[in-house]
Amino acid sequence: MSAPARSGMSAHARRLVRDALRACALACYALTTAACTGSQSILNPAGPNAGNVSRLWWLMFYVCAAVFLLVIAFLAAALARTRRRTNKLTDAPDTEPDAGRERRMRGVVTGAVVVTVIILFVFLVASFTTSRSLYALSDPNNLRIKVNGQQWWWQVEYENDVASQTFKTANEIHIPVGQTVTLRLTSSDVIHSFWVPNLGGKRDLIPGHETTLWLKADKAGTYRGQCAEYCGLQHAHMAFVVVAEPVEQFNAWMEAQRRPAAPPANAEQQRGQQVFLASPCVMCHTIRGTDAGASVAPDLTHLASRQTIAAGMLPNTRGHLGGWVSNSQELKPGNRMPPIPLAPEDLQALLSYLESLK
Ligand code: HEC
Numbered sequence: 022m023s024a025p026a027r028s029g030m031s032a033h034a035r036r037l038v039r040d041a042l043r044a045c046a047l048a049c050y051a052l053t054t055a056a057c058t059g060s061q062s063i064l065n066p067a068g069p070n071a072g073n074v075s076r077l078w079w080l081m082f083y084v085c086a087a088v089f090l091l092v093i094a095f096l097a098a099a100l101a102r103t104r105r106r107t108n109k110l111t112d113a114p115d116t117e118p119d120a121g122r123e124r125r126m127r128g129v130v131t132g133a134v135v136v137t138v139i140i141l142f143v144f145l146v147a148s149f150t151t152s153r154s155l156y157a158l159s160d161p162n163n164l165r166i167k168v169n170g171q172q173w174w175w176q177v178e179y180e181n182d183v184a185s186q187t188f189k190t191a192n193e194i195h196i197p198v199g200q201t202v203t204l205r206l207t208s209s210d211v212i213h214s215f216w217v218p219n220l221g222g223k224r225d226l227i228p229g230h231e232t233t234l235w236l237k238a239d240k241a242g243t244y245r246g247q248c249a250e251y252c253g254l255q256h257a258h259m260a261f262v263v264v265a266e267p268v269e270q271f272n273a274w275m276e277a278q279r280r281p282a283a284p285p286a287n288a289e290q291q292r293g294q295q296v297f298l299a300s301p302c303v304m305c306h307t308i309r310g311t312d313a314g315a316s317v318a319p320d321l322t323h324l325a326s327r328q329t330i331a332a333g334m335l336p337n338t339r340g341h342l343g344g345w346v347s348n349s350q351e352l353k354p355g356n357r358m359p360p361i362p363l364a365p366e367d368l369q370a371l372l373s374y375l376e377s378l379k
């Protein structure tokens with residue numbers, strides 16, 4: 022009667038141990054194959070801050086993995102021993118004196134507590150020094166970029182002591198490789214959080230309170246960022262890209278962005294501009310060089326130079342642009358741009374104009 026029950030029990034335990042080890046192996050596999058290569062991954066650092074964060078992460082990962090494996094090993098050993106002892110019990114009584122077992126037990130528990138305290142202390146010191154290191158890039162001579170979070174997109178303003186040299190763009194931040202930039206973060210509605218995992222840690226954007234983040238990219242590349250603080254319906258579609266490029270390329274980009282929009286080059290684009298200026302578009306958007314100067318929505322002066330529209334949600338192609346302008350509420354429900362009905366020819370002309378805003 023008791024034999025089948027016992028073996029059923031240990032089979033269950035064996036299955037548990039096997040599943041735990043399998044999960045562990047799977048996690049290791051996923052980590053080493055997928056996560057270490059991504060353009061939105063803390064495990065693929067492209068700058069000093071992200072490097073420090075990922076070193077802390079790996080320390081925690083290895084220590085916790087070791088603890089996990091030890092616990093599983095002890096669990097397996099304990100199960101095997103219980104089984105042996107129970108078998109023995111049926112033949113002869115257990116002869117080990119209780120006092121000895123008690124003493125060993127106390128030793129093991131004390132050891133486990135001491136090791137746990139040491140591990141937690143190491144984690145405390147490591148995370149403290151990592152936090153400190155994130156401030157080391159602070160320098161008043163850094164390039165300054167102001168990032169304002171809004172439901173659900175990012176306004177990006179390149180600051181300069183000369184007012185005419187400042188300019189705004191949206192959802193795409195270019196930075197020179199090898200130079201530190203200072204990001205001044207603000208929000209005009211709710212709390213958002215700025216996070217480019219490949220370049221650094223998170224920093225909240227808090228209404229009425231400016232926060233600062235320093236970024237430096239050592240490797241050229243395009244890194245994806247994402248709002249990391251739930252901020253409403255379209256929080257998941259509040260992404261952006263950081264393009265780190267060689268200094269000359271960055272300077273050329275900045276020069277181009279400072280210029281006003283290119284004037285319409287043909288009759289179609291001319292008509293598109295008229296449609297834009299005669300529509301409610303001008304109540305929200307800016308196109309520098311035209312009468313449209315509102316700033317509650319992304320600056321469209323160089324819209325066509327950007328990789329994505331709608332805060333990283335859609336590739337910047339004519340098709341997606343057409344879908345967005347005809348009814349953005351279908352693509353990104355709840356976003357702050359109302360549907361604006363346009364005649365088909367007007368829409369096509371408008372798209373031609375928007376596509377010319379390089
Ligand atoms: C009431 C304000 C408002 C009006 C009017 C408006 N928009 Fe927008 N528009 C927005 C907001 C806000 C966003 C950002 C939405 C988001 O990504 O969540 C946006 C985004 C866009 C984008 C994508 C920009 C990018 O870089 O992601 C385009 C293109 C655009 N609008 C074009 C237009 C055109 C063309 C019109 C007129 C037909 C128009 N908008 C009218 C508020 C407005």
Ligand SMILES: [Cu+2]
Nearest residue numbers: 248250252256
């Ligand atoms: Cu958010």
